[in-house]
Amino acid sequence: MSTVLAGLRSLFSGLRRSRPKLDREATATIFRNKYNEFQSLLESNTELLKIFSEMEVMLEGREVFGMAFIRSRTSRAVFHAIRMIKSFERLSGRPQPTLLALVERLSTEIKAVIGGRVNPHRGKAVLMLSEVTADIVDQVGGKCANLGEVANRVGLPVPGGFCVTTAAFRDFFAEAGLFETIASIRLGITPDDPASMAAAAEDIQAAILRAALPETLARDLGAAARASAGSDGDAARFAVRSSAIGEDGELSFAGQYLTMLNVAPDRIASAYKFVIASLYTPRAMSYRLLKGIPDDDVAMAAACLRLVPSRAAGVLYTRLPENPGRNELLINAVWGLGPYAVDGVITPDAVRLDRDSLAVTFRDTPDKPRMLVPNESGGLTDVAVPDDLRREPCLDDAAAKRLGAWGMFLERHFGRPQDMEWALNENGELCVLQSRQLTALSERGGLAAGPPVPGAEIVAEGGQSACAGAGAGPVHLVRDDADLDGFPQGAVLVAQHSSPQFMVAMQRAAAIVTDQGSVTGHMASLSREFGVPTLLGLENATRTLAQGEVVTVDAAGCRIYRGRVECLLTRTDESEPFMAGTQVHSILAEAAKRVVPLTLLDPKSPQFRAEHCSSLHDVTRLLHEWSYGEMFAVSDLASGQQGVTATLDATTGLDLHIIDLGGGIREEAGHKRRVTPEDIASRPFLALLKGLVLTGDALALRPVNLGGFFSVMSEQLLAQPKAGSDRFGDKSYAIISDKYLNFSSRVGYHYGVLDCYCGATVNKNYITFSFAGGAADDVKRSRRARAIGRILEALDFTVDAAADRVAGRFQKVPAPLIEEKLAHMGRLLQFTRQTDMLMVSEASIDAMVACFLSGAPCFDPAHAGQA
Known part of the structure; x- marks a missing residue:
């Protein structure tokens, strides 16, 4: 008995000791x-x-x-x-x-x-369109690069013309001192004052329009215009269009910059300056500011193309913007020049075609009362459409099919759905005015999603494609590292979470499917490197797909089919990647x-x-x-310190102290020393409290049997007379911000630490959790750890358990799912307190897991059928 008393004295002396405190x-x-x-x-x-x-x-x-x-x-x-x-x-x-x-x-x-890099066109101010391809986008901008690719590598008809390069832009600005002028004017901009942005934009544009072009550039423009005009001479007319770096490429500037139509050859130099000046409209400058693009990194090229005196014009989308999963393309058409087709001034004709057969599937031909035409003075005029044409279709079926074929050819060449501008001249000849990636698609279904395969049974659909393509094979469920050993050749890897460790199976996997994961995560990167069709975020894939079941994964279409779907497996690209083999690609x-x-x-x-x-x-x-x-260890700093802003006033059974890093407590409650759950603004802490705060049946938690408690205490103290030094104390801490939570429950002889981020960015979101210790013997503590591990696995955590310690992680999922898991974790923290004493046999593990998953507020072995 003296040993027990000595142990108790050691316990209480350990409680009295405290660490040095900071203010x-x-x-x-x-x-x-x-x-x-x-x-x-x-x-x-x-x-x-x-x-x-x-x-x-x-x-x-x-x-x-x-x-x-x-x-x-x-x-x-x-x-x-x-x-x-x-x-x-x-x-x-x-x-x-x-x-x-x-x-x-x-x-x-x-x-x-x-x-x-060796650039054969370096320093050239003007390039004829026949010299342009996609790999010199730095010199000619996105619009010119795409159009040169269409003309010179795809071989479709485009207007003749030339490009004014970014080298010309820089030479012009350098010789005229415009870089310095613009920098000086920008000093007067107040970022949150639209009026100052508008005034600066006006001053910059005026400076550009006043400046004289370098003589060599003016001479080169004149020569290129004469060459493009050919026998038409001064009667030729041009379209001068912006072609900025990034435009029609990785950024779509959505019409931010100027296009000038019906420009005479001797007015091209003036039109060029107007187009360049549109780089500095308030709208364009604000857009770059929003996208984080420094003005210093922006350069403008320009496309100078022969104006097509079009009878009709419009746009073609190789996918329906509002429903990309349908196997149709869309053509919009108006009479006259094309701007009215996209500006919303006139409701255009709409023609839909089947993407495979190019048969017309739908036509809508509304009244088109007005149109744009070139005028004699070098501008455009809005005129009435003749009465006999107002309700007539702009394109017959044959012309629509020809355009549809061109659109599909461009989609195959560029490997992406296309937004193609076109024109039809008075002779009935069609030409392409522009083609770029279609960016306005609905997210559902993705860029490459097609319709379901007729007659094939879909067993699951949704998620996001991390690597497109299709693969078929038997399902192989991977729940831990052991399931990766001997991964079958040609199997479909199905797991709850994406993991870089799946790389060991990627050369053998036909496809990969996960319940959770990010298309910009580590494993997604490896999937693209190995070329394994990969579909992430399918939520219930591990529950839907059975071990050994043969399935076909269509990662591009975000669908999984039962059995082998041969038409998906034999599909191949019809053209080589057009940038492959270029110097810039190398x-x-x-x-x-x-x-x-x-x-x-x-x-x-x-x-x-x-x-x-x-x-x-x-x-x-x-x-x-x-x-x-x-960050998991941050809670160690909290223990014994005074940097606590408040304590929580709620029924948790814990002495819970809160440290607010900013935004975790509502502003109006920031002065309080005791706060309620209603005062909390932290998204993850609020979610945890849903399970942590005791309500209803949970308030009637059965107290631990004191006889059993002292029996366990005696056992511990007899075995370890200094066990009091292992006691953690009674305070728990929540370190919070609006999106962050570090929660440590260090009560008695066990501790649980939870670290979490819960925000809008999926890749940042995670929950890590660790639980260890206890007052019972090693066997009972180990049983509790194994039970907690199984509960965490049921909650879709990745789990690592050893002895009396268990750790889990759940990550890279949307915030609502993080919140859902946090509510379960709050309940788990309550549920597992003192349960080590109740783990009297191996059967206790199954009973505890079943009890928690049933939603019960506490573990009662008697109700679980135990002695």
């Missing part, structure tokens, strides 16, 4: 600084994953891109990698010289690769070797270290994983 403000500052560094790290991690994804898409060779894309993505990748390193150093207090040295070396190598591929590959897969591997990183992706993966551990 409230100092503690709050420490937490706030750590949280801010964590936020910075998460932001850069999200940006890097997006950059990796963008580079992988461009490596497919089916998007127009130039050196500007490569320079911007690689420089941003290096910046964010360094930012992650610095944020982690400040978060952890541990320098990372190895990672910094690696990023600096990779940056130097990337610059050397980019510096090897440079991207070489630069991407330093950026995109991922070799660090398993955080538990001894290779998961700084010295084994070889790419920026490795650096990102390592630091992101390490940052979880640093």
